């Protein structure tokens with residue numbers, strides 16, 4: 722079954738992929754702007770947002786669900802594009818986990834990718850310590866049947882201090898988005914994220930026009946990580962967003978939209 726999605730506007734296709742453990746509503750600040758100049762397709766990834774729970778959940782699962790890998794998620798996005806009759810190469814954008822999925826998609830089907838937009842993300846896989854931490858988090862989520870402890874720990878990491886202080890409505894929206902994620906999806910995703918490969922070599926070879934965007938106060942994928950990512954890709958554009966943390970498109974939508982519009986106009990000739 723196809724992913725639930727928003728499909729807005731006409732013209733060249735731009736796909737936007739959400740971060741963990743969010744859903745497609747995180748791109749609300751980009752939809753109207755992009756919908757005026759291109760066809761913007763924004764799915765909920767498998768198990769998230771308006772999609773049904775993961776199916777089948779292995780029963781009984783003493784150790785929880787199997788990993789939901791970034792390749793699984795990328796395959797779903799390719800299937801959605803097929804269902805929508807989109808066969809031409811598209812601009813694929815993703816934030817953090819969405820960036821990992823965009824890179825997985827580029828690895829599986831480079832011919833479907835016209836350009837990449839990578840927001841607050843990284844090319845490398847998890848360190849063994851990070852993978853171990855994710856497994857502990859997955860176990861805790863499954864044991865308690867709730868992702869609440871993860872949400873509580875993650876929220877102050879996702880948004881920068883000024884967002885937390887000055888944008889209480891946005892903070893609440895992000896918290897609610899995370900709380901809406903199902904525990905089994907969260908646990909399966911944590912296991913999938915822990916086993917994602919390093920995409921550095923793939924990105925170097927792919928050599929597509931690429932926009933790299935990072936919040937200047939991103940605590941999860943800091944500017945130095947974005948710099949490393951941008952350096953892998955010849956001719957990439959690196960944009961730092963002031964007063965933004967890990968969720969730059971939500972925290973500073975106008976600055977991020979300006980970066981996207983300049984990139985699309987210059988590199989992909991969408992304007």
Ligand code: MLT
Nearest residue numbers: 740741816817818819941
């Ligand atoms: C995300 O925002 O998608 C996550 O922070 C990704 C990750 O944990 O690596």
